[in-house]
Amino acid sequence: MANSSTKLIILFFTTIITFSISPTSNAPDLDLRLRTDPDAIRSASSDYGNLVKRSPHAVLYPSSENDVVELVRLSNECPTPFGIAARGHGHSVRGQAAAHGGVVVDMASLGRNGSRIRVSWDEALGYYADVGGEQLWIDVLRAGLEHGLAPVSWTDYLYLTVGGTLSNAGISGQSSFYGPQISNVLQLDVITGNGYLVSCSEGMNSELFLAVLGGLGQFGIITRARIVLHKAPTRAKWVRLIYDDFSMFTSDQEHLAMNGNGPNYLEGSIITDKSPPNNWRSTSFYSPSHQTKIQFLLKANGGILYSLELVKYYTATNTNIHKEVELMIKDLRFVPGFSFKKDVPLLDFLNRVGSLEGDDKEEEAHPWLNLFLPKSQIMDFHAAVILNLIHTQNQTSGPILFYPLNRQKWDDRTSAVVPEDEDIFYTLGLLHSTKRSESHVFENLNKQILEVCQRKGIRIKQYLPHYEYKEDWVQHYGSKWTTFQERKAKYDPRMILSPGQRIFTPVMESDF
Ligand SMILES: Cc1cc2nc3c(=O)[nH]c(=O)nc-3n(C[C@H](O)[C@H](O)[C@H](O)COP(=O)(O)OP(=O)(O)OC[C@H]3O[C@@H](n4cnc5c(N)ncnc54)[C@H](O)[C@@H]3O)c2cc1C
Known part of the structure; x- marks a missing residue:
């Protein structure tokens, strides 16, 4: 028999989601934790990207894991189940944590009764x-x-x-x-x-x-x-090296990525007029005079430069750290005189971006594109995408990350998708920030990038993927698709979870 609070939920969902059987689940007070008021709905309808708006019918503020279990069971008991999305911090950019017409679970509520x-x-x-x-x-x-x-x-x-x-x-x-x-x-x-x-x-x-x-x-x-x-180490030697040549930049990155005694952190980025050396990823790495120096080089190099970023951690007892870092960069081929160093506490380095919370402006959108691409195709990618599209169009506003990853460190049995067959692949992060009214310009650039890669046979995989059509998901998963589907049938056969990813759930459009 359903208790009184469960009946309330049934009432709520029968009105809104139109199902008709009585769940037998026992969820004391679950209805008290479900909110349907405009504030709750608004908070769960958009995300950091600010590109799409998909409203749930309710938001669950769970006080325990059991509340979530009951919600999922309730959906399973409906003839037409409703979608359920866990919302972590809502930092997706394309509605991935949305549940249009379903229920969003505000995960933060689980931590409200003390540290977990x-x-x-x-x-x-x-x-x-x-x-x-x-x-x-x-x-x-x-x-x-x-x-x-x-x-x-x-x-x-x-x-x-x-x-x-x-x-x-x-x-x-x-x-x-x-x-x-x-x-x-x-x-x-x-x-x-x-x-x-x-x-x-x-x-x-x-x-x-x-x-x-x-x-x-x-x-x-x-x-x-x-x-x-x-x-934990206590401090970080933090180095940025500026290159004027893509091939030297990437071969030095690869050398460091595969070197066991090298850095503890390795990234890289592309500097252009619209993507300056200091940005929100670390607002004050360069002093004003360093910025001026880099701007001169940028101009002399036709408006594009490459920045290799590495970090070596250490503890105060390591008095040799300075020499270790100098040795590490000694043979690298950055532009002479263009190495910049900082020495900071570990916490300051790892938390270098700080919190962007207050920066979430209502009118600002983030049409990001994140890709993985095989090492053997980075020169083609550089010519066709970085030079021919990003640099030529000169629209990108925000950091452009570009650095290698070591495939040996990924477990191929997980659901994550990376380029197959090569030990090293690269990641490109186009972290655009723009006014919402201008986001179409960047959406268009992203689309062109994907089209060019397809035309030229550059075997990219999207990271934080976003696709409109099932065929694209099938292609994205490639040889993993069958397993992915079988696992879905086993663990979520009624296709309830994370409908905002739009892999198994039909598109229910409601963009801005
Ligand atoms: C400013 C910024 C910087 C970023 N930097 C990086 C970076 O350096 N490296 C990187 O890898 N990514 C980065 N990202 C991307 C980020 O990792 C993803 O967007 C991630 O999903 C955000 O976490 P979230 O908690 O906000 O998840 P949400 O956006 O809330 O959710 C993302 C997806 O995960 C699901 N989900 C959420 N919580 C759970 C859960 N507990 N169990 C199961 N599913 C869940 C959601 O349903 C949704 O499908 C960055 C994003 C932003 C906005």
């Missing part, structure tokens, strides 16, 4: 942290540092949730050496699309574990992740 980060050690696993899926990486970092420990793999921006980045991959300059964040997880608790709360790891329910990592929220909602911790 616990640091532990055991002989078999070493140091690790059990962390709620809703936790922000900045809080994981702070909690670890209290014990002199830290995760090894990061994103550039730390105000993202653990569940959100593990659903993608979680990449940054550490990924070449330690793998993406999904390669540094020991265990997960997941609420599957069937409505079961399951613990999983490499040795226990391993198929679910591998499916969820990089799984775009399709198989389950991560409520806990066990993250590997290492002893």
Whole structure:
């Protein structure tokens, strides 16, 4: 028999979502945690991208994992199930955490009754942290540092949730050496699309574990992740080297990426008039005089330069660090006189972007494009895309990241998709910021980039992917598609979870 609160939910959904059977689930007070008021709906209807608006019928503010389990079961019991999306910090750019006409789960609510980060050690696993899926990486970092420990793999921006980045991959300059964040997880608790709360790891329910990592929220909602911790260094030697030649820039990057005794962090970016050396990723790395010097070189080099960024961590007892860094960069082929160095506490380096919260302007949009591309095709990509489109059109406003990743550090059994067959692939991040009214200009540029790659046979894979059509998803997953589909049928057969990714769910349009 359904209790009174469940009846309320039934009433709510029968009116709005039109289903008719009575769920037998027992969810005390679940209705109290479901909100349908305009503020709740508005907060869950758009995201950091500010490009699409997709409104749910309700937002669940769970007080426990059980509330989420009950919600998922409730949907399963409906003749026509409603979509459910976990919303981490809403930092997707294309409505991936939306549930148009369904229910968005405000994951942050799970952490409202106190910290859900616990640091532990055991002989078999070493140091690790059990962390709620809703936790922000900045809080994981702070909690670890209290014990002199830290995760090894990061994103550039730390105000993202653990569940959100593990659903993608979680990449940054550490990924070449330690793998993406999904390669540094020991265990997960997941609420599957069937409505079961399951613990999983490499040795226990391993198929679910591998499916969820990089799984775009399709198989389950991560409520806990066990993250590997290492002893934390205390400081970072932070270096940027400017190149005027793409080929030297990338071959030096590759040399560093594959060098065991090299840096702990390696990235790179492209500098143009519209993508200046200082930007929101680290607002004050360069002094005004350094900026002027780089601007002169930029002009002399036809308006394009390449910046290699590396970091070596250390502790105060290492008095040799200066020499180690000098040795590391000695034979690199940057423009003489164009090396810039900083020495900062580890926390300042990892949290270099800070919080962008106050910067979320209503009229600002972020039509980002993130790609992976095989190393063997970067010269073609440079000519056709970087020079011919990005540089020539000179529209890109925001950072342009370009750095190599080491495929050996990725587990091919997870759901994450990277270019096949080559040990090194590159990531391009076009992190556009623009007025919403002008976002079409950048959307158009992104479209041209994808078209050129297709025409020239450059085998790109989108990171943080966004596709309109099922055929595109099938192509995106390539040889992984069959497994991806089979896992969906097993863990979310009624296709309830993360409908905003639009992989299995028909498009329900409601863009701005
Ligand atoms: C300023 C900025 C900087 C960024 N920098 C990087 C970077 O350096 N490296 C990088 O890899 N990415 C980066 N990203 C991208 C970011 O990793 C993804 O957008 C990520 O999904 C954001 O996390 P979120 O918590 O906001 O997730 P949301 O946007 O809320 O959700 C993303 C997807 O994951 C699902 N999801 C959310 N929580 C869970 C959960 N607990 N369990 C299962 N599914 C869940 C959602 O349903 C949705 O499908 C950046 C994004 C921004 C805006």
